[in-house]
Amino acid sequence: KAVMSIGGAALMAIGRGTGETRAVDAARAAISSPLLDVSISGARGVLFNITAGPDLSLQEVHEAQEVISKAVDPDANIIFGVVIDPKVSNEVRITLIATGFDVAQPKAQTDRVRTFPGRIPAEAADDLDIPPFLRRSQNLR
Template identity: 50%
Template sequence: MLKKPTPGVQYIVCNTDIKSLDSCPTDILSVQIGEHLTRGFGAGGDTRVGEKAAEEGRFRVKRALKDAELVFITAGMGGGTGTGAAPIVAEIAKESRALVIGVVTTPFSFEGKRRFSLALTGIRRLRPAVDNLIIIHNDRLLQFVEQNSPTGHAFAVADEAVSEGILAVSQLINVPGEINVDLADVKSVMGIPGGALMAIGRADSQSRYPAQEAAEQAISNPLLDIDIKGARGILFNFSGGPDLTLGEVNDAANLIAREVHPDCTMFFGMSTPSEEMRNQVKLTLVATGINPALPTNWLAEMGETIKEVLTGQRRLK
């Protein structure tokens, strides 16, 4: 994500590990937290250290977020710094009166139950600190990774899933189009309580109805254990070439409308046609006001506790 500059977007990396910060590109704003607490090292998997580090670095974080109107906070839940610091960073962003969206990942099954338990605790603490929270279950990404792929590739796929959705929403706001979606529209949709998702659908000229296929792909949303059925807030944007017609877009929009709540708040945008997108269609979709679902396989076997934590119905002690 850091290698994909977007107009109007400032990237900020917040960490306790000074070596990690030193490896960031020079055009990225690096914020070291817990300088005295960790002495430039990581949190050692201790979420309490991550939380205290964020508190120690509160002024630096607040200064970095000054004048921000929309803040995406991304973190991998289950580790020390991300899990512990993310809720504090979110609180600081809210104090700056920004719209704050959390986009987090849960651990892969192979990372162990303890790490997932820590992730649930982090999600529980982060949820009330943000305007909306999008959770990506890493195990869902494994279907896109070959069995013999290195472990690092699985984490790279998870990072790409997070960055693609965030960049797409940022481009909706900052890149002018034929029909524009602005920050007020995003705030209106993201302010609707409940579960949320970001999805992207793509199709090309090999499809008879590419716009509809892109919509169906986004609706099916294979990356998340959640769909848009019953959603009370929808924001979507089509981009394509000069061959993309308003009729195609209308049919695809109707397909989306049939899946959501009858009283759903909907905003629609259409990017300026581009020759680079000729014979291609891309749909970016944001849905809110939906019920979160459980992760699959062994995580689901942990029972109703997981569901209640993810939906905010239960607090972990």
């Protein structure tokens, strides 16, 4: 509730990591998820959960937390939790929710402005009784 009440845009991401640097890899995957079309930089509220097996070390938790905290606002409210799942081995999963940042709005499309001449030339005025498709074929001759 503390993170979601900050307001602004919100996003959710998931990252996975395996091997020696699994926690850092999972954190990096979560903050740079290909599903995100925006960056989490500037987020003022972050909630993330680490799921791993009993072999997860406190050092790995700290490393993942550092990767995420460096990617968000320095004064962000960061809340995290850890779940030890005995069924998970040699893998770290991070689920992240970030809120309180302003998403860059897509650039507004400029309206196409059509300009029309103030007056129609006299020679063209005579052609207005002829449908455009016929005028075009006459111009091609």
